[in-house]
Amino acid sequence: MKFSRKSRDRLGLHLILGLVSLVTVAPYFWILSTSLKYRTEVFTQIPKWIPWPINIQNYLEVFQMAPFHLYLINTIIVVAGILAIQLVTITLAAYVFGRRNFWGREFFFFLFLIQMMIPIHATFLPNFLTLKRFDLLNTRIAMMLPFFASGYGTFLLRQAFRQIPRALEDAAVIDGCGGLRFLWHVLVPLAKPTLIAFSIISIVSHWNDYLWPLIVTDTPEVRTLTIGLGMFVQQESGADWTLLMAATAFVTAPMLIFFLVFQKKFVESFMLSGMKG
Amino acid sequence: MRRTDRLATYSYLFPGLFFMGIFTFIPVFMSAYLSLFKWNVNNPEPNFTWFSNYIEVFKAPLFWLVLRNNLIYAFTTIPISMSLALFLAILINQKMGSIRSFYRASLFYPTMIPMVAAAMLWVWIFNPGLGIFNYYLGFLGFPRLEWLYDMRYALIAIIIMSIWKNFGYYMLIFLAGLQGIPNHYYEAAAIEGATGWKQFRYITFPMLAPATLFVFVVAIISSFQVFDQVFVMTQGGPGDRTNVLVFYIYQHAFRFWDLGMGSTLTTLFILGLLIAIWLVFRVIGRRVYYEV
Numbered sequence: 001m002k003f004s005r006k007s008r009d010r011l012g013l014h015l016i017l018g019l020v021s022l023v024t025v026a027p028y029f030w031i032l033s034t035s036l037k038y039r040t041e042v043f044t045q046i047p048k049w050i051p052w053p054i055n056i057q058n059y060l061e062v063f064q065m066a067p068f069h070l071y072l073i074n075t076i077i078v079v080a081g082i083l084a085i086q087l088v089t090i091t092l093a094a095y096v097f098g099r100r101n102f103w104g105r106e107f108f109f110f111l112f113l114i115q116m117m118i119p120i121h122a123t124f125l126p127n128f129l130t131l132k133r134f135d136l137l138n139t140r141i142a143m144m145l146p147f148f149a150s151g152y153g154t155f156l157l158r159q160a161f162r163q164i165p166r167a168l169e170d171a172a173v174i175d176g177c178g179g180l181r182f183l184w185h186v187l188v189p190l191a192k193p194t195l196i197a198f199s200i201i202s203i204v205s206h207w208n209d210y211l212w213p214l215i216v217t218d219t220p221e222v223r224t225l226t227i228g229l230g231m232f233v234q235q236e237s238g239a240d241w242t243l244l245m246a247a248t249a250f251v252t253a254p255m256l257i258f259f260l261v262f263q264k265k266f267v268e269s270f271m272l273s274g275m276k277g
Numbered sequence: 278m279r280r281t282d283r284l285a286t287y288s289y290l291f292p293g294l295f296f297m298g299i300f301t302f303i304p305v306f307m308s309a310y311l312s313l314f315k316w317n318v319n320n321p322e323p324n325f326t327w328f329s330n331y332i333e334v335f336k337a338p339l340f341w342l343v344l345r346n347n348l349i350y351a352f353t354t355i356p357i358s359m360s361l362a363l364f365l366a367i368l369i370n371q372k373m374g375s376i377r378s379f380y381r382a383s384l385f386y387p388t389m390i391p392m393v394a395a396a397m398l399w400v401w402i403f404n405p406g407l408g409i410f411n412y413y414l415g416f417l418g419f420p421r422l423e424w425l426y427d428m429r430y431a432l433i434a435i436i437i438m439s440i441w442k443n444f445g446y447y448m449l450i451f452l453a454g455l456q457g458i459p460n461h462y463y464e465a466a467a468i469e470g471a472t473g474w475k476q477f478r479y480i481t482f483p484m485l486a487p488a489t490l491f492v493f494v495v496a497i498i499s500s501f502q503v504f505d506q507v508f509v510m511t512q513g514g515p516g517d518r519t520n521v522l523v524f525y526i527y528q529h530a531f532r533f534w535d536l537g538m539g540s541t542l543t544t545l546f547i548l549g550l551l552i553a554i555w556l557v558f559r560v561i562g563r564r565v566y567y568e569v
Contacts, residue, residue: 124530
């Protein structure tokens with residue numbers, strides 16, 4: 001049989017993409033598979049991809065061993081708290097950077113850009129000392145504070161605000177809708193796609209935070225999912241893979257389900273994150 | 278502008294600047310200041326010693342090993358994940374049906390997983406006896422390796438998992454860039470007889486420059502932030518062969534409680550990061566064509 005050049009190219013395309021997809025998806029499938037096995041089923045010489053008989057007992061056991069429901073609630077509180085304050089700070093700052101002229105604008109904007117380049121990984125030690133001085137260690141608020149301002153979010157939103165025509169603002173001002181009312185009733189609704197994109201990126205990145213919560217927490221009452229998983233691993237010290245993988249699957253599940261349901265929005269958001277840079 | 282307006286302007290700026298000041302800029306100066314003090318278990322009160330911490334850092338062979346590890350990590354993960362991302366973005370951007378969203382999701386989903394969870398998963402995959410990595414590499418004729426327990430291969434294992442975790446995000450950024458290239462450029466090129474490699478070289482690549490610059494900067498920052506996977510998978514071992522900068526700072530600050538040394542390393546870290554990014558913008562940034 002003879003293939004035309006075009007259909008041979010198409011075959012190659014799907015062959016490569018299919019193979020790479022298989023390699024990237026397999027690890028996750030392997031977590032799920034291990035988490036549903038009986039302990040003895042793990043020790044097979046040939047990997048068993050389909051767990052049979054299925055054992056959901058592992059998940060129940062994980063919940064008995066560590067308060068993962070508490071970790072989940074803490075994570076939601078921390079992530080939502082960060083996002084709520086971020087939306088306020090970035091909207092206000094993006095508004096003045098995007099729509100107003102004032103003394104020191106370039107300088108202040110430069111500060112916001114620099115903040116993008118200095119991650120928490122570069123400041124966790126002095127921040128720890130600050131929170132210690134104010135007696136805020138081991139609280140949920142401690143996990144949120146360093147992220148309340150976002151140079152990155154401000155930058156994204158400023159770009160969106162700048163694209164809104166000047167004439168619209170002039171008309172609004174004549175109608176008596178200036179300042180904050182213009183921001184709230186005109187700019188924010190028009191910049192909704194950017195706000196959603198930023199929100200999704202913020203939720204994903206803070207849901208996954210590890211270093212900072214690790215440093216400022218030391219009791220289960222305030223710990224988040226990622227820290228809880230880390231602790232669970234140490235407590236189990238790698239002995240029981242079915243339990244470890246059940247815990248891992250539980251920790252990854254909320255964000256992945258969210259992603260699969262809203263795939264289009266997620267993809268658009270992460271695409272937008274680079275385009276404006 | 279009226280006075281009240283001006284006041285309003287600065288007050289809108291205030292919340293952001295306030296948090297930024299306290300949690301980003303003051304810390305930068307605070308670590309620079311504290312780096313001049315001996316402040317550890319032997320010196321419970323900070324003791325001003327000029328630059329002695331810096332001398333101590335540069336004299337420690339471990340510091341150079343850590344730097345070397347981190348540079349190896351950066352110089353392998355960045356080019357490999359960027360070229361993989363670009364290649365796959367070009368493939369996914371070809372005409373195809375709804376299977377595109379399947380490919381896209383399968384390549385991008387690792388970004389959604391917490392690094393800690395991903396690290397846990399790969400500890401299991403790299404398990405020398407039961408792990409699937411050794412099993413399938415065996416088919417390709419590789420010997421069974423101890424991976425995370427072997428000084429020679431632990432860093433490679435961490436590099437492999439990090440590429441898996443990060444390339445999907447870079448791919449999406451490239452994909453966004455590709456979708457922004459007007460189709461008539463390619464049509465014009467085709468009429469002129471430019472195909473395949475030539476189209477890539479003279480249209481795709483230059484038009485992707487802003488996306489490439491963005492990915493490059495993000496990749497540099499994240500490759501010097503690497504911590505979570507090291508913390509979970511190896512704790513810097515075996516023999517400090519996977520010890521990287523942030524983990525090294527963490528060790529000094531929270532394991533040895535040497536805050537002066539921790540501050541010194543933090544200061545060097547920030548300086549290094551800013552210089553690296555400045556260089557990227559100086560060398561590459563000016564060659565990037567922006568369509569405004």
